[in-house]
Amino acid sequence: MRVQLHCIARIRVVYLKEVDLLASLIVQSSSRRAPLLLGPQHRDKM
Structure with a gap:
C-alpha cells in the first residue's frame, strides 16, 4: 500500500x-x- 502511494506520488x-x-x-x-x-486583459493576469 505504501509503495503504491509512493509510486503514485512520484508519477x-x-x-x-x-x-x-x-x-x-x-x-x-x-x-x-x-x-x-x-489580448491585453489576459496578459495582465499572468
Missing part, C-alpha cells in the same frame, strides 16, 4: 513537472507569435 511529481514545462513553452511561443490572440 504525479513527474507529470506536474512536464505539464509546467509544457505550459511555459506554450506561454512563451504564444507571447512571441500571437500576443493579439491573448
Whole structure:
C-alpha cells in the first residue's frame, strides 16, 4: 500500500513537472507569435 502511494506520488511529481514545462513553452511561443490572440486583459493576469 505504501509503495503504491509512493509510486503514485512520484508519477504525479513527474507529470506536474512536464505539464509546467509544457505550459511555459506554450506561454512563451504564444507571447512571441500571437500576443493579439491573448489580448491585453489576459496578459495582465499572468
